[in-house]
Amino acid sequence: METLIYLDYNATTPHDSEVVSAIKPYVEEYFGNPSSSHLYGLKTREAVEQARCQVASLLNCSPSEIVFTSGGTESNNYAIKGIAFAHRHKGNHIITTVIEHPAVLEVCRFLEKHGFSVTYLPVDKYGLVNPSELERAVTDKTILVTVMHANNEVGTVQPIEEISAITKKKGIVFHTDAAQSAGKISIDVKELGVELLSIAGHKLYAPKGIGVLYIKDGIKPEKFMHGAGHEGGRRAGTENVLEIVGLGKACEIAGRDLRKNGEHMKQMRDRLHSGLEQRIKDIKLNGHREKRLPNTLSLSFKDINSSELIQKLNDKLAVSAGAACHTGKISYVLEAMNIPREWSRGTVRFSTGKMTEEIEIDRAVNLIEIVMRNALNKVES
Numbered sequence: 001m002e003t004l005i006y007l008d009y010n011a012t013t014p015h016d017s018e019v020v021s022a023i024k025p026y027v028e029e030y031f032g033n034p035s036s037s038h039l040y041g042l043k044t045r046e047a048v049e050q051a052r053c054q055v056a057s058l059l060n061c062s063p064s065e066i067v068f069t070s071g072g073t074e075s076n077n078y079a080i081k082g083i084a085f086a087h088r089h090k091g092n093h094i095i096t097t098v099i100e101h102p103a104v105l106e107v108c109r110f111l112e113k114h115g116f117s118v119t120y121l122p123v124d125k126y127g128l129v130n131p132s133e134l135e136r137a138v139t140d141k142t143i144l145v146t147v148m149h150a151n152n153e154v155g156t157v158q159p160i161e162e163i164s165a166i167t168k169k170k171g172i173v174f175h176t177d178a179a180q181s182a183g184k185i186s187i188d189v190k191e192l193g194v195e196l197l198s199i200a201g202h203k204l205y206a207p208k209g210i211g212v213l214y215i216k217d218g219i220k221p222e223k224f225m226h227g228a229g230h231e232g233g234r235r236a237g238t239e240n241v242l243e244i245v246g247l248g249k250a251c252e253i254a255g256r257d258l259r260k261n262g263e264h265m266k267q268m269r270d271r272l273h274s275g276l277e278q279r280i281k282d283i284k285l286n287g288h289r290e291k292r293l294p295n296t297l298s299l300s301f302k303d304i305n306s307s308e309l310i311q312k313l314n315d316k317l318a319v320s321a322g323a324a325c326h327t328g329k330i331s332y333v334l335e336a337m338n339i340p341r342e343w344s345r346g347t348v349r350f351s352t353g354k355m356t357e358e359i360e361i362d363r364a365v366n367l368i369e370i371v372m373r374n375a376l377n378k379v380e381s
Helices: 019-030 039-059 072-086 102-112 133-139 160-170 242-256 258-279 306-315 331-334 358-380
Strands: 066-069 093-097 119-123 144-148 173-177 196-200 211-215 283-286 296-301 345-352
Touching: 019 242, 039 066, 039 242, 039 358, 066 072, 072 133, 072 173, 072 196, 072 283, 093 102, 102 119, 102 358, 119 133, 133 160, 144 160, 173 258, 196 306, 242 258, 258 296, 306 345, 306 358
Parallel strands: 093 119, 093 144, 144 173, 173 196
Antiparallel strands: 066 211, 196 211, 283 296, 296 345
């Protein structure tokens, strides 16, 4: 029996073998509380701080600017609510986009119920926000801009550097959700020009349940988690040592192999796209052809519902209709890009990874061709 082909790396990633090896001693042997002053605690504290340095190296920031969280969702909540409540005396206006992840959009909707005003910027047909429109949306009450680095569904990479030039000029705090871009493209916070950046460990071959919020020195969001003084007094709760170790190792690998992995993922993505275009007519690329993540391929198939296509492939090929976080609905991202419904209903997101092999891509093309041919024959009959 042939193994299931995994092309859903934007949903989550398998654990890197080096990450598993790094974690193992903290499962089997080193169990101390990193806040304890004895040798058991000192050993795990050393591991946490080493991981902090590994993450900081990937982001090109100081280790003191790294706060460990339970994942990307917590990091986004901390960043957005933290700045909103800390800067409430300055204003109550936040700017974001209509295509953000729910971990941003739902936070903004929560804040609207608590006296904040939110501008949701539109995007163009490629899923790109216009920096000029963002600048026009700024008011004297604007305290935060939050725009994702790369979209989880179509892979479009936003002009973060252009936006940060605007926010710096206006004196506004800028947050970006980099959950999808980490490990795929550069996330140098100095080049990006952001004050806050979120990472989710399970998107870059680390365990689930661990994340990071980069907080630039001098930026002081209101605390999100209250309790003891962990993480330099910025996030209460005993550190999740083994997963922090895993994330640190994953970030080290991501930085070390960024170019190699990026090129490999792009080759696999483009091989898949080319193969499908040669075999199947009436398919459409969603997102920008160039300004996108190297691993992401959002394709719309005409005359078939994506849920039907995925169901027929389910025991052979793992992919998503849009995003894994909100399956079963027409994508609000595609709606925002004005993709016609006859195309958006047949959209599948393929996302390759560093472990994807050519043979898997070729098998995937064959499988999809067979399913599509059968579906079209059924319609014609």
